[in-house]
Amino acid sequence: MAKAKSVYVCSQCGYESSKWNGKCPSCGEWNTFEETFPAAARGGFSSKSASRSSRDLSGSIHGIGDVDASFDEIRYKTGLSELDRVLGGGLVKGSLVLLGGEPGIGKSTMLLQICQQLGSEHTILYVSGEESARQIKLRAQRLGVDSENLYLLAETDCEAICDVIIKEKPEIVIIDSIQTMSISSLTSAQGSVTQVRECTNLFMRTAKSEEIPFFIVGHVNKDGAIAGPKVMEHIVDCVLYFEGQRNLSYRILRAVKNRFGSTNEIGVFEMIDKGLAEVDNPSMMLLSGRPTDVSGCCVACIMEGSRPIMAEVQALVTKSGFSVPRRTATGFDYNRMAIIIAVLEKRLGFFFGGLDVYINIVGGLRLDEPAADLSIALALYSSLRDKVVSDKTIAFGEIGLGGELRGISHVSQRISEAQRMGFEKCILPAQALKGINLQSYSMQIIGARSVRDAFNAV
Structure with missing residues (x-):
């Protein structure tokens, strides 16, 4: 042979x-x-499909009007409103949700927590390839999870797990984690590209045929991406990332793919001794402990989906002790920072050539929206001139290369959130005020046409 x-x-x-x-x-x-x-x-696993005779699928064709897709019947509430927000309103029947994140970030903790709420109405099968049933029980006791509809299975054989699922028909399945699953007919090791891809395909076919939603935990590599082939993320219906730093208690859950909802929503959690707690007001959390009467600080407002979130921007401009000044940005794009510095030097005459510049976004949040440009510029101006920006002032707007301020979206939501948080002055692009009823707000709203106008309004 x-x-x-x-x-x-x-x-x-x-x-x-x-x-x-x-x-x-x-x-x-x-x-x-x-x-x-x-x-x-x-042979073995994949050869079964090759030797399978062709089937008549004409009876499986359905008109789109005949398919029942009512919202209340196909989505399960998880008990965590922040998770439901990111999922698009709840867990969809027959969907595969891939949850990734750094080790110890809280993936298994969150999935075990939602079993308490989901277990009140649905049967759940928790499959673990990393822990024994006794270890899961100890963790469940710490989190206060004691649902009678939660069943545990410590197994790594993917085919055996799918056979159990088809036989017992649980309503929800949790796989922790996909890198520990394997198919015996494949010779590659657990966690390899082939094993991960084929196991994910097998779980996908089981979920779709039985209409059982799956939560799948995925490990990440050193670059922060989910380990395994990229095709795994194409197979699943929803990809969630847990973000955060180990030295901070706050966690951000972000969807990078969602076939049943928006990918712009985020969920904010806080890690406490009894698991993950939801943060209903992330703006207050991110702004807590702000210094007063200190230069180099300004508050920005960004949109995460339909939710406006406040973030504190800090800048430090100081004399450099090196021939080449340092430029460091934490939570903000480095290249965007360089563009803003170049605009301030060219259009307004500020000199940063022999100065070190440090930008920091407090709370571990990352500002990717262009609306944060004006807050960065104000923080740099405040630190350079040692001029304090009032802690009751908020600014947002995009800066063009000509020093002009460009219009942004969701202006009314940002202003309303700033007023709710107690801010008294709001600086934003003048053209963004079109269609905004200024009389409905009690705070002072200043429309600036250029960065220079914004600096004069501080």
Whole structure:
């Protein structure tokens, strides 16, 4: 019998090659190729579908008007409103939700917590390949989870797990984690590209055929991306990322893919001794402990989906002790910071050439929206001139290369949130005031046409 030819698969993006390469031609990563054997050559798992006779699927065709998709019947409330917000209103029947994040960020904790609420009306099967049933029980006791409809299974054989799911028909399944699952007919090791891809495919077919929603935990690599082939993220219906720093108690849950809702929503949690607690007012959380009468501070307002969130921007401009000044940005795009500094130098005559510049967004939040430009510029101006920006002042707007302020979206929501948080002055682009009824707000609203106008209004 001829020897089966092996193929080499990139562990980062799933690119296949007939020979080993030091650098992946697809994603550019080094030393990521792993040797594996094609499923067709091995037989077993994938050969079943090849030998299966063709079926008549004409009876499976449905008119789109005949499909029942009422909101109340296809979504489950998880008990965490922040998670429901990110999912688009709840957990959809037959969906695959991939949850990724750093080790210890709270993935397993959150999934075990929602079992308490979901278990009051639905049966849940918690499959763990990393912990024994006794270990899960100890963690459940710490979190106060004692639902009678929660069932535990410590197993790593993917085919056996799917057989149990089809036989017992639980209403919700949690897989912790996909990197520990394996198919015995595949020769590659657990966590390899082939195992992760085939296990995810098998779970997907089970979820769709039985209309059972799956939560799947995914590990991340050193770059922060979910470990395994990129095709895994294409298979699932929703990809959630847990973000946060270990030295901070706050966690941000963000959707990067969602077939049943928006990808702009975020959920904010706080890690406490009894698990994850929801943060209903993230603006107050991010602004707590702000210094007063200190230069280099300003407050920005960004939109995360339909939710306006306040964030404190801090800037420090100081004399450099090196021939090449340092530029550091934490929570803000470095290249965008360089553009803002260039605009301030060219259009307003401020000199930053021999000065170190440090930008920090308090609370671990990252500002990716252009509306944060004006807050960054005001913080830089405040630190450079040592002029204090009032803690009752908020600013937001996009800065153009000509020094002009460009219009932004969701102006009324931002102003309303600023007024609710107790701010007394709001500086924003003048053209963004079109259609805004200024008489309905009690705070002072200043429309600026350029960065210079904004600085004069401080």
